[in-house]
Amino acid sequence: MSDAMVSASLKPNLAEIEERLLGGTTQRRGEAVFARGEGCWLWDTTGKRYLDLTAAQGVAMLGHSHPVLSAALAKQAQTLIACPNFLYNDTRALFAAKLAEVLPAHLNHIFLANSGAEAIDGGLKFARLVTERTGIIATMRSFHGRTIGAVSMTWEPKYRKPFEPLLDVTHVPYNNLEKLDAALDERIGVVVLETVQGEGGVNVGEAEFLQGAEKLCRERGALLMIDEIQTGFGRTGKWFGHQHFDLQPDIICMAKGIGGGFPMGAIAYNDHVNTALYQGAHGSTFGGNPLASAAGLAAIQIYQDEKVIEHAAEMGELLFARLNATLLDRMIVREIRGTGLMVGIELREKAGRYIKMLMDDYGVLVLPAGSNVIRLLPPLIVTPDELEIGIQALAGVLPA
Ligand SMILES: Cc1ncc(COP(=O)(O)O)c(C=O)c1O
Known part of the structure; x- marks a missing residue:
């Protein structure tokens, strides 16, 4: 057996450990185990990259691993x-x-x-x-x-x-x-x-x-x-x-x-x-x-x-304009609302399966808010290009 194979076979199943020891009160979304972050991006232990439009539940305003x-x-x-x-x-x-x-x-x-x-x-x-x-x-x-x-x-x-x-x-x-x-x-x-x-x-x-x-x-x-x-x-x-x-x-x-x-x-x-x-x-x-x-x-x-808050206000306006232009005419979308970079897309049905599809199929992380709302809380340093990746992913999962 090669060294790499030995270490792979000894590698603990990290998701299973969390589930067994820490699972009592927490519902997890999928099997991915997150190991690294930079800016608006996260990587799991397999090397798959995800766009984090949750800022780790609204906390990583400066993105992940801000150097300063x-x-x-x-x-x-x-x-x-x-x-x-x-x-x-x-x-x-x-x-x-x-x-x-x-x-x-x-x-x-x-x-x-x-x-x-x-x-x-x-x-x-x-x-x-x-x-x-x-x-x-x-x-x-x-x-x-x-x-x-x-x-x-x-x-x-x-x-x-x-x-x-x-x-x-x-x-x-x-x-x-x-x-x-x-x-x-x-x-x-x-x-x-x-x-x-x-x-x-x-x-x-x-x-x-x-x-x-x-x-x-x-x-x-x-x-x-x-x-x-x-x-x-x-x-x-x-x-x-x-x-x-x-x-x-x-x-x-x-x-x-x-x-x-x-x-x-x-x-x-x-x-x-x-x-x-x-x-x-x-x-x-x-x-x-x-x-x-x-x-x-x-x-x-x-x-x-870095005038982060001014940037957030600007990105918020851009995000609303692009979301409205891209998604508002879809039957499934009831309303798009929020302030700044705190955005809710209310659907006419439960949001859970779309949130999971965004993660699994597009590598885009978003949050629920209540049962029918997809919530976006991107890091405040998000760029227009990153927002656009998220918008296109939403356009991909929500039925036309
Ligand atoms: C508005 C609001 N208040 C209070 C809390 C609780 O904060 P914590 O989870 O740090 O206890 C949260 C967490 O999501 C929140 O969004």
């Missing part, structure tokens, strides 16, 4: 990986200052966490301390994560129902100000909104609803917390989704793009919220660790230096 981001991580990994929050750390301080540069000025306090759901749970705790109220309003079709606090607000019943009783959450229809008005009574401490619902179908918020929600919160002593986990860091063509609507939220929750793909979450909040906090009110062992901070510092610097 990778170098910053490597340098920090060789310098200091762990430094607890009870000690000051140079990289964490520099990252906090950099994040403050891009945050709206009134959100001048930050808590560093590790994920989106953790940021959401922290934000809920802060709101509870400020208002001393337990009621929460979220919206139908919302998605806020899977921890027990975040899943209380996540709309999809299959994610939420098995874990009841949960927090005291009232779900109102998205973009329905009248229903929000009726639900927002003196028990409600916080209204939690996405400016574009991501997982729920790429539903774009209306200015009247979002601005009306802010006004109602102010009148009734509730806080407005915006979930910027998917919409933040340029996804919608601005730094934050709420900036399309001139909102002044009390709290925003961030994750996904904040570290350019490195796991990290954050909460930013205003002076009013800060007055209710005290040392020990919240904490996190890993939150703001030097490696994540180095990633965040480098990522935001790249967003600024």
Whole structure:
């Protein structure tokens, strides 16, 4: 037997290992095992190349293996990986200052966490301390994560129902100000909104609803917390989704793009919220660790230096124009909607088989959003040519 044959025969079946040990809660799409990425492209262990129009679930805004981001991580990994929050750390301080540069000025306090759901749970705790109220309003079709606090607000019943009783959450229809008005009574401490619902179908918020929600919160002593986990860091063509609507939220929750793909979450909040906090009110062992901070510092610097967010806005316009021109007249397509590089193609039937065909037949990765929507969340650095490859693949799988 040749050396190559010996090593092939000893090679573990990596997909099988993941399925056996990590399969309990996760449904996988196909057998491919991904091993390498560069820009908008991924390679599996057989060498097959895929166009990643998901940015690894909306996080790799700078694509994969951005050289400046990778170098910053490597340098920090060789310098200091762990430094607890009870000690000051140079990289964490520099990252906090950099994040403050891009945050709206009134959100001048930050808590560093590790994920989106953790940021959401922290934000809920802060709101509870400020208002001393337990009621929460979220919206139908919302998605806020899977921890027990975040899943209380996540709309999809299959994610939420098995874990009841949960927090005291009232779900109102998205973009329905009248229903929000009726639900927002003196028990409600916080209204939690996405400016574009991501997982729920790429539903774009209306200015009247979002601005009306802010006004109602102010009148009734509730806080407005915006979930910027998917919409933040340029996804919608601005730094934050709420900036399309001139909102002044009390709290925003961030994750996904904040570290350019490195796991990290954050909460930013205003002076009013800060007055209710005290040392020990919240904490996190890993939150703001030097490696994540180095990633965040480098990522935001790249967003600024390479005008990534301006590019995303431009690519978003191009993508919509090309999708509309190519797909809108197909019977199967009900609607194409979104903002910036956050795009949903709603079909008149379930999207799953088309998503699988895109991967298997065209090597193009896309996401679902709800059952009928194909969601595109490309890296913000995507080029017109790469978008066109995705559009042609969509044109190839969706019936004419
Ligand atoms: C809008 C929104 N909120 C919260 C979350 C949860 O983030 P995480 O998976 O990092 O906990 C997600 C994740 O997809 C999200 O899209």
